[in-house]
Amino acid sequence: MRISWLPTVAGLAVVGTVIRVVSFTPLEAKQGAAQKIYYIHVPAAWVAFLAFGLVAIASGVFLWVRDQRLDRFAESSAEVGVMFTTVVLITGPLWAKPIWGTYWTWWDVRLVSTLFLWFIYVSYIVLRGAVESPELRARYSAVLGILGALLIPFIHLSVYLFATMHPTPIIGKPDRPSLPNEMLLTFFVSFVSFTLLYVAFVRSRYRYAVERDTIMEAAKQHA
Amino acid sequence: MPETSSYYHVAYTVALGIYAAYAVSLYVRRKRLRVR
Numbered sequence: 001m002r003i004s005w006l007p008t009v010a011g012l013a014v015v016g017t018v019i020r021v022v023s024f025t026p027l028e029a030k031q032g033a034a035q036k037i038y039y040i041h042v043p044a045a046w047v048a049f050l051a052f053g054l055v056a057i058a059s060g061v062f063l064w065v066r067d068q069r070l071d072r073f074a075e076s077s078a079e080v081g082v083m084f085t086t087v088v089l090i091t092g093p094l095w096a097k098p099i100w101g102t103y104w105t106w107w108d109v110r111l112v113s114t115l116f117l118w119f120i121y122v123s124y125i126v127l128r129g130a131v132e133s134p135e136l137r138a139r140y141s142a143v144l145g146i147l148g149a150l151l152i153p154f155i156h157l158s159v160y161l162f163a164t165m166h167p168t169p170i171i172g173k174p175d176r177p178s179l180p181n182e183m184l185l186t187f188f189v190s191f192v193s194f195t196l197l198y199v200a201f202v203r204s205r206y207r208y209a210v211e212r213d214t215i216m217e218a219a220k221q222h223a
Numbered sequence: 224m225p226e227t228s229s230y231y232h233v234a235y236t237v238a239l240g241i242y243a244a245y246a247v248s249l250y251v252r253r254k255r256l257r258v259r
Contacts, residue, residue, distance in 0.1 A: 007246070014242070018235065034227035037234045044238070083245050087238045094234040098227040197242065204249045211256050 010200035013193035017186075025186040037095040039186055042171075043194035044087040045114075049152050051081030051198060052121060056149030059142035071138040072213070074145050076205035078124050080198060085118045100165055109158040110166035113151060120148035 021039045028035035055074045062070035092111070093103035104111060124144050131137035159168045170178040177184055 011246075014239075018239070021235075032227040033231040036231050040235060040238050080245075083241060087241055090237050090241075091234045094230045094237075098230050201245065201249065204253070208249060208253045208256065211253065215256060 006203060007200045010193070010196040013196050017190045017193040020186050020189055026182055031099055034095055034098045037091050039190040041088060041091040041095060042187070043190045044084045044091065046191065047194050047198045048081050048084040048088055049156070050195070051077045051084060052117070052149045053152060055081065055145040059145035062138065062142050068138070068213070071142070072206055072209040073202070074142065075128060075209055076202045078121050078145060079205055080201045082118065082121045082125065084198070085114070085121070088114060089118060105165060108164045108166060109162040110155065110164045113155045113158055117148065117151045117155060120144070120151065124148060
């Protein structure tokens with residue numbers, strides 16, 4: 001059996017990250033163990049934004065040059081992005097419950113707009129399944145892929161624009177990160193591991209799309 | 224410090240479970256295509 005190096009490295013990186021989180025990262029004084037959800041929640045949100053941002057870029061270029069490879073990439077990245085957003089939407093409430101006292105609040109703009117983002121890209125996947133013509137499917141989904149990504153800057157800025165329970169970023173802000181070095185290192189290890197996992201998933205999903213399209217094309221020619 | 228470890232355990236179990244399930248689904252879908 002041939003072992004593919006990228007999924008293996010990504011898998012080992014994720015296992016290494018979990019070991020570091022569990023055994024080598026200190027507990028936060030106020031939140032206790034629940035704060036460790038940070039190392040899985042925030043990288044998943046970053047990867048979801050990256051995935052949908054790349055869907056929008058690939059879709060925009062596809063509408064211009066009409067290259068099927070871009071459509072396949074957008075399709076793959078959208079599916080992986082939905083999976084990571086699902087993780088965000090599950091781990092967020094599990095962190096919120098012990099800290100805020102509730103799993104979810106419907107008036108919180110950050111939470112609800114992230115749920116909308118999930119719905120948009122689930123719709124993207126449903127749309128792809130519903131349109132039979134490959135040309136129309138690629139065009140319609142490219143438009144939805146671009147429009148959906150417009151929510152990303154809004155979601156990012158929502159914690160500054162509205163009164164939300166969701167905290168503002170403690171990393172990626174103008175001044176220094178508000179995390180001790182040990183926690184910061186764990187965050188970066190996690191950030192790199194889950195980005196690598198995204199690349200491995202998209203590559204595998206893209207290869208599936210290529211094989212599927214090749215089979216469909218061959219079946220068409222035989223018919 | 225509050226006792227919040229059960230939420231942390233559930234969050235990691237569910238998240239890693241979703242990643243593993245997606246990896247398996249990709250493997251199965253590609254395997255099925257090749258059987259065709």
